[in-house]
Amino acid sequence: MDGQEPVDPRVLRTRNDVLRTAIEILVADGWDAVTQPRVARAAGYSKATVYAHWPERADLVRDALARFGDMPHHEATGDLRTDLIGELVSFRQGMLEHRLDRVLAVLAERAPSVPELVDVRTAFVADGERPMRERLGTVLSGARLEAATVMLCGLVLDAALLHGAPPTDEVLAAAVDLVLHGIG
Amino acid sequence: MDGQEPVDPRVLRTRNDVLRTAIEILVADGWDAVTQPRVARAAGYSKATVYAHWPERADLVRDALARFGDMPHHEATGDLRTDLIGELVSFRQGMLEHRLDRVLAVLAERAPSVPELVDVRTAFVADGERPMRERLGTVLSGARLEAATVMLCGLVLDAALLHGAPPTDEVLAAAVDLVLHGIG
Numbered sequence: 001m002d003g004q005e006p007v008d009p010r011v012l013r014t015r016n017d018v019l020r021t022a023i024e025i026l027v028a029d030g031w032d033a034v035t036q037p038r039v040a041r042a043a044g045y046s047k048a049t050v051y052a053h054w055p056e057r058a059d060l061v062r063d064a065l066a067r068f069g070d071m072p073h074h075e076a077t078g079d080l081r082t083d084l085i086g087e088l089v090s091f092r093q094g095m096l097e098h099r100l101d102r103v104l105a106v107l108a109e110r111a112p113s114v115p116e117l118v119d120v121r122t123a124f125v126a127d128g129e130r131p132m133r134e135r136l137g138t139v140l141s142g143a144r145l146e147a148a149t150v151m152l153c154g155l156v157l158d159a160a161l162l163h164g165a166p167p168t169d170e171v172l173a174a175a176v177d178l179v180l181h182g183i184g
Numbered sequence: 185m186d187g188q189e190p191v192d193p194r195v196l197r198t199r200n201d202v203l204r205t206a207i208e209i210l211v212a213d214g215w216d217a218v219t220q221p222r223v224a225r226a227a228g229y230s231k232a233t234v235y236a237h238w239p240e241r242a243d244l245v246r247d248a249l250a251r252f253g254d255m256p257h258h259e260a261t262g263d264l265r266t267d268l269i270g271e272l273v274s275f276r277q278g279m280l281e282h283r284l285d286r287v288l289a290v291l292a293e294r295a296p297s298v299p300e301l302v303d304v305r306t307a308f309v310a311d312g313e314r315p316m317r318e319r320l321g322t323v324l325s326g327a328r329l330e331a332a333t334v335m336l337c338g339l340v341l342d343a344a345l346l347h348g349a350p351p352t353d354e355v356l357a358a359a360v361d362l363v364l365h366g367i368g
Contacts, residue, residue, distance in 0.1 A: 030293065030294075030297060032216065102296065104345075104346065105289070105292040107346065108289040108292060108345035108346060109214065109289040109290055109292070109293035109294075110214075110293075112286065112289075113213070121346065122348070125346045125347065142358075143354040143355045143357075144358045144362065146351075146355050147339065147351070147355045147358035147359035147362060148359075148362060150338075150339050150342050150343055150347070150359075151336065151339045151362070151363075152335065153342055154334075154337075154338025154339045154340075154341055154342030154343070155331065155334050155335045155338045157341060157342050157345075157346070158334050158337055158338035158341050158342070159334055159338075161292035161341075161345075162288065162291065162292060162305065162309045162341070163309065163334070164302070164305070164306070167330070167331070167334065170327040171327045171330050171331045171334070172331075173327075174326075174328045174330070174331035175332075175334075177328075177366070178328065178331060178335070178362075178366035178367065179362055179363075179366060180366070181365065181366040181367075182362035182363060182366030183362065183365075184365060
């Protein structure tokens, strides 16, 4: 949406307010609830303002998700076990505190039928996985790197999305130890 | 829905037809598309018939999912590596051929806001995981069993739902080998 010209600070503020509100509604009530009229009302702007910025609903959700992507990550210590567990704990924290579980569920459920979302999902997931992939990449490559990265991220995802709660500390540590012993 | 009295075969056939159609619509077009009028039209029954069996939409989807849960599993050979890879290949096949990926995405996305779906999700996931959990249970217990089961299932889930395609044979084998070497 932003062109090459300098952006008016009021426009930036409006965009920030609206996108933050859109994510809140997405997390609370799902994809269908994120409509321009509802977001406008909740953010305290006119419908016309929101429609002017995002004529298409899918673009509004896409921009909101792109903004949401900046999740906290564990700060690396250099000890692989500590850093892998720390990264999984950060992922779990994102699920619990930022409702990343809801956002990932919406991306999983909607991307197959909303083409605009496929690129958002790809970028969002690649960004989220990057620290885990980089740390494992110091000791693994190829199919083994892919397997270990997606298994460890998949553990948190599967537990949060399909078991109703992300894994305990004990399970996270057991998973990292299985993988590290497996690497040998 | 079924009481204690013997069920009329015509009623059973109607229920089967309607539930099969409901899953087809769920997989193709998502939760919101599964309405009594749409399912009735697609299955060739009157709206009144479908409403008589399922006055609530959530109950219609719940019964359809319960019926869908009977997924093919790998037949055990007794060799743990072969059986774990076989089970993951069956899970992947469910994703690709039966669109289990779509069903799991809908369960993940909707269960938090549709209370009737939580028990369906729990039963569905427990049934799906059982063979993997039983096979790993011959060599693991406690947190390590939980970690290994959910990591391996989570690998297929994460790849299918968030990477857009389930894992290759090479990645599945690498995952099983990492876990088996980790068990030591």
